[in-house]
Amino acid sequence: MKLALFDDHRLGVVDEAANGPVVVDVTDALGRPHDPDPLTAGWWRALARDYPRLREGLADAARTGEARPLDSVALHAPALNPSKIIACACNYADHVAEMHDVQERTLGGVESWMMNFDVFLKAPSSLSGPRDAIVLPEEIVAAGQEIHHESELVIVVGEGGTDIPEESALDHVFGYTLGLDITVRSAADRSRRKSYDTFSPLGPLLVTADEIGDPAGLEIRLDVNGEKRQDVRAADLLTPVPAIVSYASRMMTLLPGDLIFTGAPPGVGPIEPGDTLRSWIGGIGELALDVRRG
Numbered sequence: 001m002k003l004a005l006f007d008d009h010r011l012g013v014v015d016e017a018a019n020g021p022v023v024v025d026v027t028d029a030l031g032r033p034h035d036p037d038p039l040t041a042g043w044w045r046a047l048a049r050d051y052p053r054l055r056e057g058l059a060d061a062a063r064t065g066e067a068r069p070l071d072s073v074a075l076h077a078p079a080l081n082p083s084k085i086i087a088c089a090c091n092y093a094d095h096v097a098e099m100h101d102v103q104e105r106t107l108g109g110v111e112s113w114m115m116n117f118d119v120f121l122k123a124p125s126s127l128s129g130p131r132d133a134i135v136l137p138e139e140i141v142a143a144g145q146e147i148h149h150e151s152e153l154v155i156v157v158g159e160g161g162t163d164i165p166e167e168s169a170l171d172h173v174f175g176y177t178l179g180l181d182i183t184v185r186s187a188a189d190r191s192r193r194k195s196y197d198t199f200s201p202l203g204p205l206l207v208t209a210d211e212i213g214d215p216a217g218l219e220i221r222l223d224v225n226g227e228k229r230q231d232v233r234a235a236d237l238l239t240p241v242p243a244i245v246s247y248a249s250r251m252m253t254l255l256p257g258d259l260i261f262t263g264a265p266p267g268v269g270p271i272e273p274g275d276t277l278r279s280w281i282g283g284i285g286e287l288a289l290d291v292r293r294g
Contacts, residue, residue: 004023087122092237277289
């Protein structure tokens with residue numbers, strides 16, 4: 001099932017039609033009053049947790065409801081107020097290799113500890129939607145620091161937990177979406193460099209885990225101004241999705257609706273005001289984002 005958050009933070013099911021993708025409002029099938037405030041919308045986290053029980057009712061509502069063209073609605077990021085955004089570092093071998101040159105250029109030397117797989121946190125306030133611009137902070141641009149794109153597969157946690165075994169980790173995944181981990185290249189802590197407003201664009205849709213199946217087959221691409229920068233498959237992850245979920249859950253309790261960025265593919269590079277980024281994951285969709293100066 002492909003899900004969207006749109007207009008007044010309504011829940012929609014997206015499908016293909018003869019004239020393009022359409023969305024059907026299935027909010028009422030959740031069986032609870034709708035709270036449009038993203039700061040208090042616990043219904044979203046409940047959906048992430050309870051999707052297996054709600055799936056049939058949502059599918060029935062999608063079959064019988066009124067379909068609207070997807071481009072006629074205001075799309076939001078397909079996540080509401082997650083308790084945390086977890087992100088993976090150094091999860092593609094070729095990206096680890098390229099970071100030696102990036103760090104030599106931007107830091108004047110290689111930080112060896114940064115070349116190992118691990119997880120870190122990004123601020124939930126860095127989330128932005130599929131039709132929002134990426135805003136580069138004025139002071140960072142003025143200082144001449146590089147700001148890079150990182151196009152990533154993002155896990156949306158379903159039933160959370162602690163110390164989740166790797167063999168059952170996919171049972172704790174609600175779905176997947178596409179995200180960009182926008183990054184200032186500096187000596188500052190990762191969480192600081194990656195948590196500016198609009199530095200976690202997300203969308204356009206969330207595709208539930210039962211539709212994706214094995215996420216290893218997903219292709220991830222990113223172009224900047226029509227030039228290909230990144231093109232990998234999730235199968236290239238050094239630490240695959242089940243191991244990521246298990247590893248993260250050993251450090252922090254995963255809660256329904258939490259987001260996990262799975263790591264930057266090789267091909268990272270600077271973005272500048274005026275650029276247009278197009279990022280795509282097969283089966284999930286495309287983000288087309290303009291870059292501007294704050």
